[in-house]
Amino acid sequence: MDFIPKEIEAYALAHSDAESKILQEIEREAHIKTLMPRMISGNLQGKFLGFIAVISGAKNILEIGGFTGYSAIAVAEQTPEDCFIHTLEINPEYLTHLRKNIEHSGFSHRIKIHEGDALEIVPKLGFVPDLVFLDADKENYLTYYQQLIDILHPGGLIIADNVLWSGKVLSEPQNKDKETKGLQAFNHFVQNDSRVTNVLVPIRDGLMMIRKK
Ligand SMILES: C[S@@+](CC[C@H](N)C(=O)[O-])C[C@H]1O[C@@H](n2cnc3c(N)ncnc32)[C@H](O)[C@@H]1O
Numbered sequence: 001m002d003f004i005p006k007e008i009e010a011y012a013l014a015h016s017d018a019e020s021k022i023l024q025e026i027e028r029e030a031h032i033k034t035l036m037p038r039m040i041s042g043n044l045q046g047k048f049l050g051f052i053a054v055i056s057g058a059k060n061i062l063e064i065g066g067f068t069g070y071s072a073i074a075v076a077e078q079t080p081e082d083c084f085i086h087t088l089e090i091n092p093e094y095l096t097h098l099r100k101n102i103e104h105s106g107f108s109h110r111i112k113i114h115e116g117d118a119l120e121i122v123p124k125l126g127f128v129p130d131l132v133f134l135d136a137d138k139e140n141y142l143t144y145y146q147q148l149i150d151i152l153h154p155g156g157l158i159i160a161d162n163v164l165w166s167g168k169v170l171s172e173p174q175n176k177d178k179e180t181k182g183l184q185a186f187n188h189f190v191q192n193d194s195r196v197t198n199v200l201v202p203i204r205d206g207l208m209m210i211r212k213k
Pocket of ligand 1 (some may be wrong): 067090
């Protein structure tokens, strides 16, 4: 569901930094070659994530859910040379696009791909991220949060995508809808967690912005 009317989004895009050529190509290719091109962050959200990365001074960024590399490259384009992005991806088909796009972007020295299940990779990261972009399996958002919140430094940030889930979080989920249930549990838990401050920003499909106190 689009929460923002098309004309308003077009106006916002027209008054934001333009999308780079490579990101335009990645978006176009995702529409032709993948079944779920809607998963891509897009220019507004990509610019927003990069903006937060820059003003927070993040040096180690963890992205859970790389897909074809759009958001990782969007953030790399906006951040300084000493900012490193680790992106986690499980799907072999998407990994092929991810590897190719990152190579082609010229950011392979700053974007490291971790192949496999993020649920297993996150506990063994070996570094403390300053900023986490949570954008993978919705039913496991709360697990990722619990894996990360204790290790983050004070001031560490988590930005979780799709927390409005096209508005489905407002209603009682169907029995088998584990994604809506997972997102509701995540939003409820974060809202009641005294270790953090949080704000749910209704950009695109909803971003939960979380800062560890
Ligand atoms: C919404 S897409 C990410 C979009 C990307 N951040 C962007 O804006 O271009 C979610 C991705 O998470 C991946 N994913 C889902 N479950 C995962 C898991 N357990 N571990 C690693 N990646 C996973 C999916 O294969 C998919 O590519």
